[in-house]
Amino acid sequence: MAELHVELVAADRRVWSGEASLVVARTTAGDIGIMPGHQPVLAVLKSGPVTIRTAGESGSGTVSAAVHGGFLSYTDGKLSLLAEIAELSDEIDVERAQRALEQARAEDDAEAERRADVRLRAVSAGH
Structure with a gap:
C-alpha cells in the first residue's frame, strides 16, 4: 500500500514524524483528508x-493531535x-483541559x- 510521509511541526518543536495512509485535518475551507496520491x-x-x-513496519494505528492554527502543505x-501550537493527545492533561474549558465558559x-x-476532542479521537 502506498504511504505518505508526514511531518507535524509546532513553532517550538517537531511533534510527530512518520509514514501514514491517511491524515484528516481542519482547514479554513473545511475538513480535508489527505491520502497518498x-x-x-x-x-x-x-x-x-x-x-x-499510521502505516509502516510496526503495523497501523492512529495518532491524534490538537492543532491551533498554521498551514498544511x-x-x-x-x-x-x-x-x-500542536499537542499529541497523550501529552494533554485531560483534567487541566476540562478545568480550562469550565473557566473559559x-x-x-x-x-x-x-x-x-x-x-x-483530540484526546477523545486518540482513544
Whole structure:
C-alpha cells in the first residue's frame, strides 16, 4: 500500500514524524483528508483535531493531535503540517483541559473555550 510521509511541526518543536495512509485535518475551507496520491494542496489550518492513520513496519494505528492554527502543505508524497501550537493527545492533561474549558465558559472567553475544546476532542479521537 502506498504511504505518505508526514511531518507535524509546532513553532517550538517537531511533534510527530512518520509514514501514514491517511491524515484528516481542519482547514479554513473545511475538513480535508489527505491520502497518498492526493493532488498538491496548500491550506490554512484552523484549530481542530488532526488524525493521522499510521502505516509502516510496526503495523497501523492512529495518532491524534490538537492543532491551533498554521498551514498544511502536500506535494510529492510529503505532507507538512506547520502549526502555531500542536499537542499529541497523550501529552494533554485531560483534567487541566476540562478545568480550562469550565473557566473559559465562566469568563465567556470564546478563544480559550475553543482551545480547550480542541484539546478534549483530540484526546477523545486518540482513544
